[in-house]
Amino acid sequence: MVRRALTAALAAGLASCQKTERKIFSGSSPVAVLRAKSYQIDLTNTILEGIRLCGLDVKGKTVLLKPNLVEFDASTAINTDVALVAAALEAFRSLGAASVTIAEGPGHRRDTLGVADEAGYWKGVRNFEGQFVDLNRDDVTPVSNFVNEKQFFLPNTALGADLIVSMPKMKTHHWAAATLSMKNLFGLVPGSVYGWPKNTLHYIGIDNSIVALNRQFRKTFAIVDGIVGMEGNGPIQGQAKNVGLLVFGQDLVAVDSTCCRIMGIDPAKVAYLQQAADLGAIAPGQIQQRGENPHAVRNDFQLISEFAAYRLSPEGAKA
Amino acid sequence: MVQDYLRPRLEVLRNNQNPDGGWAYFPGKRSWLEPTAYALLALHREAESEAWQRGWRLLRSWQRPDGAWQANGQVTDPHWSTALAVTLHCSQQVYDDSFQRAVAWLLACSGAESSLLVRMMTMVGLSKLGNDPSYRGWPWRPDTTAWIEPTAHTLVALKRAAPQVRDAELARRVVLGEGMILRRRCSDGGWNYGARAALGIDLPSYPETTALALLGLQGSREADLSGAVRHATQLWQNSRSRWSRAWLAISLRLFGADLPNEPTDQPVTNDLILNALEVLAVSDGGFRHFRPEGMPS
Numbered sequence: 001m002v003r004r005a006l007t008a009a010l011a012a013g014l015a016s017c018q019k020t021e022r023k024i025f026s027g028s029s030p031v032a033v034l035r036a037k038s039y040q041i042d043l044t045n046t047i048l049e050g051i052r053l054c055g056l057d058v059k060g061k062t063v064l065l066k067p068n069l070v071e072f073d074a075s076t077a078i079n080t081d082v083a084l085v086a087a088a089l090e091a092f093r094s095l096g097a098a099s100v101t102i103a104e105g106p107g108h109r110r111d112t113l114g115v116a117d118e119a120g121y122w123k124g125v126r127n128f129e130g131q132f133v134d135l136n137r138d139d140v141t142p143v144s145n146f147v148n149e150k151q152f153f154l155p156n157t158a159l160g161a162d163l164i165v166s167m168p169k170m171k172t173h174h175w176a177a178a179t180l181s182m183k184n185l186f187g188l189v190p191g192s193v194y195g196w197p198k199n200t201l202h203y204i205g206i207d208n209s210i211v212a213l214n215r216q217f218r219k220t221f222a223i224v225d226g227i228v229g230m231e232g233n234g235p236i237q238g239q240a241k242n243v244g245l246l247v248f249g250q251d252l253v254a255v256d257s258t259c260c261r262i263m264g265i266d267p268a269k270v271a272y273l274q275q276a277a278d279l280g281a282i283a284p285g286q287i288q289q290r291g292e293n294p295h296a297v298r299n300d301f302q303l304i305s306e307f308a309a310y311r312l313s314p315e316g317a318k319a
Numbered sequence: 320m321v322q323d324y325l326r327p328r329l330e331v332l333r334n335n336q337n338p339d340g341g342w343a344y345f346p347g348k349r350s351w352l353e354p355t356a357y358a359l360l361a362l363h364r365e366a367e368s369e370a371w372q373r374g375w376r377l378l379r380s381w382q383r384p385d386g387a388w389q390a391n392g393q394v395t396d397p398h399w400s401t402a403l404a405v406t407l408h409c410s411q412q413v414y415d416d417s418f419q420r421a422v423a424w425l426l427a428c429s430g431a432e433s434s435l436l437v438r439m440m441t442m443v444g445l446s447k448l449g450n451d452p453s454y455r456g457w458p459w460r461p462d463t464t465a466w467i468e469p470t471a472h473t474l475v476a477l478k479r480a481a482p483q484v485r486d487a488e489l490a491r492r493v494v495l496g497e498g499m500i501l502r503r504r505c506s507d508g509g510w511n512y513g514a515r516a517a518l519g520i521d522l523p524s525y526p527e528t529t530a531l532a533l534l535g536l537q538g539s540r541e542a543d544l545s546g547a548v549r550h551a552t553q554l555w556q557n558s559r560s561r562w563s564r565a566w567l568a569i570s571l572r573l574f575g576a577d578l579p580n581e582p583t584d585q586p587v588t589n590d591l592i593l594n595a596l597e598v599l600a601v602s603d604g605g606f607r608h609f610r611p612e613g614m615p616s
Contacts, residue, residue: 071525108512110468111527113590114560129588137344137592140394153394174518192344192351193394195459195466196512203431203463237520304518 022278029251029281030054031258033292036227037244043087044094047223050248051091053290056221059096061162064133065089068168068184068225069104070236072118077228077240079115080167082124084225084246088167089125102128103157105135105187107197112136133157136191147204147212153193158217164188166222166252170229170245170259172238175206177270177307178263179235180256181222185213207272214252214279222255223248226262231301243299245292253280254287264300266312321603323583328594331587332358333370339392340373342591351391352381356403357595360608363410378404379417386420387428399459399469401425405476410608414483422480425473426488429455430465430499455492456499456513466513467503467528470496471535478538478611497539500532508550526554526563530570534609537573548574561588565596569606578602 032053036046051058065088067080085102092100102125109115112134113122122128138155146152158164168184176183186201186209194200201209214220224247232238245262249255253276257267267273267282274282281287284294303310336342341350342358355378365371381389381404387397388404401421408418431437433455441452456465457473474496477489503513509524510532516522529551536544548571555567555578568578580601587594599605 071523073523109525109527111525111560111562114562117559134344139343139349142393192353193390193460195399195463196468197466199459199463199466233518233520236522237517306518 024277025253025280025282025286027281028286028288029249029254030288030290031247031249031251031254032290033258033262033294033297034246034248035244035292035297036246039081039083039227043084043246044090046246047084047087047091047248048094050223050246050291051095051221054221054248054250056250058092058163060098062160063092063097063100063163063165064158064161065092065100065102065165065167066158066184066187067102067104068179068187069106069112069115069119069121071106071109071115073236076236076238077169077230078171078236079119080169080225081227082120084223084227085121085167086125088165088223089131092165098162100131101133101157101161102131103133103135103138103155105138105155105189105191107186107191110136110191110196135188136196138190138192140190140193143216146216147208149200149204152212153190154188154216155190158188162219164217164220166220168222168224169235170224170226170243170247170263172231172234172263172265172301172303172307174233174235174304174306176210176272177303177310178256178260178265180259181220181224181252182210182214182256182272182276185210185217188213188217207275210272211275211279214276220252221248221250222252224255224259226259229263229301231263231303233304239302241299241301243297245297251280253277253282257282258287258289258294261294261312262298264298264312265303265307265310269310320583321580321601324580324585325598325601325603327587328598329362331589331594332362332591332598335591336370336374340370340375340377341391342374344591345589346591349391349393350377352378352388352398352400353390353403354592354595356400356407357592357599359407360410361595361598361605363605363608366411375407375411378407382417382421386417386422386424388421397424397428397461399457399472402457402469402472402476405480406472406608409476409479409483409612418480419484422477422484422489423486425457425477426486426492428457428461429492430458431462432464450499451502453495454499454502455495457496464513465499467500467510467535468512468531470499470513471531474500474535475537475609475611482612494541497536497541500535501539501542504532504547508546509554524550526551526558526560527566529554530563530566533570533574537609537611544574548576552576561585561597562590562593565593565600568600569596569609572600572602572606573610 166181173179456470509529
């Protein structure tokens with residue numbers, strides 16, 4: 001842990017030496033919070049409503065749906081529910097997307113299709129194998145100056161997409177406090193180059209890596225699976241938590257900040273959000289909340305002791 | 320019967336060899352070292368053919384000046400799959416300078432947690448890795464931590480290479496690498512990618528990494544592996560994943576298990592490594608590419 005901290009600090013130092021002064025994001029971004037009490041409701045229509053509220057146009061675009069597939073444990077809620085992914089597939093197709101692909105590169109398991117099978121994806125998505133890309137074993141192209149890496153390889157399917165739809169599970173995370181739409185982009189990093197786990201990201205620093213990936217991929221949209229999330233010792237060993245919400249937006253910083261407020265986490269204390277302050281909106285005044293008011297649907301997630309101080313004040317979601 | 324199972328898989332491999340001689344992870348994509356190495360092992364009975372030799376020449380061309388192999392023609396950093404290249408050289412009985420340089424590179428490589436600085440920090444209690452860094456394994460890529468899969472493949476490669484290498488470091492690294500695997504065993508009896516616990520809470524093992532850990536531990540003198548083999552057998556019985564079942568079958572056969580082959584009507588997939596592994600996993604012997612020489616059947 002000391003090594004990790006030292007390495008992350010070194011990487012952050014290098015990054016700060018390299019980077020030019022970045023201005024705080026000054027625009028405002030729409031984020032929609034919609035109720036969805038279960039996976040059995042008409043999720044396609046809910047997704048269409050979320051897309052409409054956020055003003056997203058997908059006509060003619062190549063769309064990559066990026067769920068969060070990690071590993072499977074029937075006793076908890078680790079992965080993005082397949083019903084939501086199937087509904088998103090239908091919604092984006094109905095809106096005239098040129099193509100819609102599901103793609104993921106799990107960080108722990110080599111057997112991506114096996115994890116997808118355990119998580120119900122083969123049953124829940126017709127012809128799943130035909131529309132899925134294992135990003136861990138896709139062809140790759142280097143990008144330059146990824147934090148302190150001169151060359152960093154990313155999968156061609158992700159680099160070539162017109163729109164990446166980050167579809168995380170709403171979860172706590174034992175290193176980053178929360179894992180939401182921005183951290184979900186870790187699954188774009190190819191295991192064929194960086195291994196299982198993608199340990200290079202840990203050496204770069206988790207927060208640095210989250211932000212670097214989000215600087216790289218700017219054509220994004222988020223659909224956060226908060227119907228059932230995970231609290232406590234996430235992202236794998238926590239407990240399922242019924243929240244009954246879906247959160248949408250094109251500005252992933254604003255989406256994650258809103259999710260944090262819903263989860264009772266202060267976004268001002270989440271390091272990766274603060275590092276991404278130039279990329280999107282964090283302050284409530286800069287987020288055009290549509291649908292439900294995050295304060296009204298706040299549902300505090302249990303936090304491990306390491307993050308107890310991250311708890312949002314009772315009035316925080318309003319601020 | 321076995322032939323009915325093998326034929327379509329071998330056909331898929333033959334039909335999806337790229338013009339450069341290599342294999343991709345999936346048809347129509349670029350060649351990478353890892354699927355090329357597995358395909359060449361799966362097709363090793365055709366090693367005299369021009370097609371096989373083209374693959375072999377491509378693989379050989381990807382060795383770096385420092386002895387390591389790169390992941391493909393584009394990703395040129397030293398890569399863990401150097402271990403697969405060494406294993407393939409052993410199957411080909413090619414023990415030339417390329418082979419010796421690759422072994423030397425593997426012997427010089429270890430997880431970043433085994434650096435002098437981290438070991439000293441561990442000794443004085445400044446680092447709480449949870450793993451003893453003196454047990455040196457191998458990383459996916461240099462300057463990162465050692466994990467189960469690259470360590471297991473490197474142990475197979477080094478054990479196969481041992482009769483051809485005059486370097487006392489090899490025996491020492493094998494013992495340390497086995498020690499690393501044994502000390503990262505999960506409480507349920509198997510292995511995952513290489514972390515027994517997170518924040519003090521036990522993590523579960525996975526079938527495929529349990530199989531690979533056992534491959535790396537073949538011939539280990541430090542531990543009685545019978546419990547781990549029993550655990551792997553249960554995983555094989557209960558696993559639906561073809562990837563996991565293939566690795567478990569390869570591993571369990573090397574530990575003497577008499578497993579039935581998979582049903583002949585199981586469809587082939589477009590995952591070229593899985594096709595190769597399913598060829599190597601059948602009872603007619605391909606799995607022996609992962610057996611260190613001199614070990615009993």
